[in-house]
Amino acid sequence: MIVVVGAGIAGLCAALAAAGDSRLGSEGLSAGGRASIPKNGTYRQQEVLLVCKDKFVESNTYHAQGGVATAIFNDDSPALHATDTMAAGHGLCDRTAVDILTDEGARRVRELIGDGWHVDRDGEGHVLRGLEAAHCRSRVVHAGGDATGKVLELDVSAMVRENPNITVLEHAFLNDVLVRDGHVTGVRLAVRDAQDGVETRVVDTDRVVLATGGAGRLFPYTTNPAVATGDGLAAAIRAGAQVADLEFYQFHPTALAIGEHFLVSEAVRGEGAVLLDEHGRRFMADIDPKAELAPRDVVARANFRTMQAQGGKPIMLDVSPMGKENPDLAEFLRHRFPTIDVYTRSLGFDWSKEPIPVAPAAHYWMGGIRTDLFGRASIPGLYAAGECARTGVQGANRLASNSLLEGMVYGYRAGLAAANDTDGTVWQPQDFDNSAIENMPVCQQPMLLHMPDATTQPNVAQSLVWDRARIEDVMWKHVGVIRDGDSLSQGVRELGEALSMANAADSADMSKTIAQPTAYAERIIMWENRNLLTAERVALNFAQRMCGIATMTAAFVKAADEAVETTDYRTPRTYACTRIVDTRKTTPGLRPFEKYAVTCGGGHNHRYGLSDAVMVKDNHLAALAEQGIDMAGAIRHIREQVGHTTHIEVEVDRLEQIKAALEGGADTIMLDNFSLEDTCKGVDLIAGNAIVEASGNMTLERIPQVAATGVDVISVGALTHSVSSIDLGLDWN
Incomplete structure (x- = not known):
């Protein structure tokens, strides 16, 4: 039996495929990529248990x-x-994965429409x-308008x-x-019993498909439902x-700024709506050529910065431009966006006559469980799909x-x-360098993150365990x-x-001393909070270090x-500005x-x-x-030995060596630990006949003085060895 956890579209399609349902897949698969799937005539039909948290x-x-x-x-x-x-993914998508998405996507959509998906049609x-x-x-x-x-x-x-x-199991939480x-053997579930309590159930299986969605509930302002907790x-x-890619979280530009942060779909701007600041000025046209139809990350940051500039007041979304093609605008909005129309009117807005307040809100996690192009994860028997997976198609920002x-x-x-892999099948992931950014430095070897466990907090009290509101507050801040x-x-330290x-x-020991909730809903909230902290800590450990390097x-x-x-420099210069460069002193792996990250910081x-x-x-x-040389x-x-195309740099520690x-014909001469006075003399001696690099004891306070001497390059080891790294280790096995 195959266990599929999650009943969104990814979980539903996984269950249908594993069960051998012929209504899906009739148009076949796209070719491409390392991963493949065994096929001997027809695909196998397996028994499927579809697990739903709600x-x-x-x-x-x-x-x-x-x-x-x-x-x-x-x-x-x-x-x-x-x-x-x-x-939209800023070049960080895997091209092969994207080609499969767009080609097979058209096939799956045609199949589902043919199978009875009720999409919207004209007369x-x-x-x-x-x-x-x-x-x-x-x-x-x-379908259904919005x-x-x-x-x-x-x-x-x-x-x-x-x-x-396919058997559906509702109200069962994945523990x-x-x-x-090294191989999947099952899942441990917390199942709601008849008395609304919790029953622990272990399901033995060697194939598990995770399709549990994202984790928008990390943030206080999110378009995600309550079940999106990164389980x-x-x-x-x-x-x-x-x-992989857990640092990439998409914030939707337009959620209602009041109420439940209800999503106001991208399609509203696609139909012609515009964004206005507190003075009624349309500002997106000044930020991106595509204005309101720029990629979501661009619009979300613009909205956020505009809100900061106006003291936190929300952005206003104005749909009145739609009236040019739709004279009865109220009727058009009721027909095209019925869900949004009902919700905005329930809050007292007539958005056909007045702008509505919107603000960015957490919407979609691009990163997730790293998979190959058939959803296989790094653990044999584990598969993932949908928002909880990192297939490579979303890059740094998901296309609408x-x-x-x-x-x-x-x-x-x-x-x-999951249904057709033979025992011993291993994943075949795409390399991380399969992107649109040429010469982008990549590392194929994974890092091992040491997660905090119960022993680091031996005397924790129940009152100290964070509630959801505190997690959300720290994440947004x-x-x-x-x-x-x-x-x-x-954020890394606190979380x-x-x-x-x-x-x-x-933990088992602490559960004997800390009062544990007994109701299913209360236990689920406790476990969800733990899951949210687990997922985001991994992303933060990586992101905070890279962002710190870029910031420094x-x-x-x-x-x-x-x-x-x-x-006013006395000697010729190689570059218009003094370049700041890194050194060999980087973290292993x-x-x-x-x-x-250094290049991102300029x-x-x-x-x-x-x-x-x-x-x-x-x-x-x-x-x-x-040796007399x-x-x-x-x-x-x-x-x-190396020819004239290879750069030669020589380190000197005395003026006499220049x-x-x-x-000898050095391309770069590094002045190592020179005083400011000697650095000036060294620049004069070199006189533009080689690149001049200054190195040694380069603090932020010294940089202006050293740059003023006329050196071309300043190398700073602190950029990569002095930014704090928390709980990062390596597994060289």
Whole structure:
């Protein structure tokens, strides 16, 4: 039997695929990527247990408004859809995964429409479509106006109920994925009993598909329903599965700023609505050429900054431009956006006549459990799909209305693989460098994060265990729409302590001394809080360090730039501004990420690897001197060996060595631990005949003085070795 946890569109499609339901998959699969699936004639039919934390249809899918982006129309193509997806993801999407998404997505949508999905149609029966942000075509299919997810969930769940191979278990919370000898052996569930209490149930299985959705409930302002608490992701982390891209969280630009932060769909702006500041001025046209239809992250940050500038007052969403094509605007809004229309009017707004207040809110997690292109995770027998998975299609920012599509495509693929993989099948993930950013430094080896456990908080009291409101408050304060290194570091410290207390409270020993809630709902909230802390701590440990490096680099770059602007230099300069560069002093296993973070802060990489340049240091020169070879001769000998295309840098610690370095033909001369006076003299001696680099004891306070001497480059080891790293380790096995 295969266990599928989660009943959104990803879980439903996984269950149908694993059960061998022929109504899905008739148009076949796309080719591409490392991963493959065994097929001998027909796919296997397996018994499936579909586990739901709440009632069957309650999920993120059920609450989704906007629609499903799909290239099924004559003026569109999967290639165009893929291009838009890559652009929205800022080049960090996996191109192969995206190509599969857009090609197979069109196939799955056509199949579901043929199977009875009630999409919106015009009077002649043609499927209607809408335009949303960052799409070059109108390709978003909707159902029930702005109730697309609800209609999709109800229609596909009906297919699941009709399949005799699928059993649905409602009100069952996933506590843990069980692993023995490196392979999945089952799941531990907390099931609501007849008295509304909790019954622990272990289900033995060697195949588990996690489709548990995201974790929007990390934040106080979110469009996600109450069930979105990162349960599958946290269970996967505890089981030892690889996760990726957890630092990328999408904030939707337009949730209602009052009430329950109700989502005002992207489609509203797609139909022509505009965003206004407190003075009624439209501001997005000044920020991005696409204005209100820029990618979500761009609009969300613009909204947030505008709100900060006006003392926290919300942005106003004005739908009046739609009136040009829809004279009876109120009727159009009631027909096109019935759910939003009812909700806004329930709050006393007539949005056909007045703007409504909106603000950014947590919406979608791009990262998750790292999988291959058939949903396989790093632990044999574990699969993941939907928002809890990191397939590679979302990159740093999800394209509007791609989430339901991803659930269809990769949920189906994960279910197929779970049903048809042979014993011993292992995942075959795409490399991290399969993106649109050329020469982006990457690290293929995973890091091991040491999570706090019960032993770190031996005397925790129940009153100290964090409640949901405190978690949300810290997350919004330190890990919200706009972040910086110091704030992230503070968030890591606070949430780490909170997680250790949550783990202590849940441990077997502590449960004997701490009063545990008995009702199902109360126990679920306690476990959900632990899951939220588990999932976000992993993301924060990585994000706070990278953001800290970028922030520190930016401060050094700013200090150097300000000095250059006020200095009249005596000698020729290689660069317009003094460059701030890193050194070899990086954290083991994090070198590619840390060097990339330096460039994000405006700095430059000194050397990425030993093959990038030749570095001649004082110990090398001392060894050569014993053989009667002077500095100039050594440099000339190196040049003969490496050719004229390889950069040679020579470290000097005395002014007297500069003449020999120039005679030998050094490309860069590093002035190591020179005083300011000697640095000025060194710059004069070199006189533009080589790049001048200053190194040693480079604090932020010294940077303006050193930059004013006229050096071309300042190398700062502190950029990567002095930013705090919390609970990071390596597993070299």
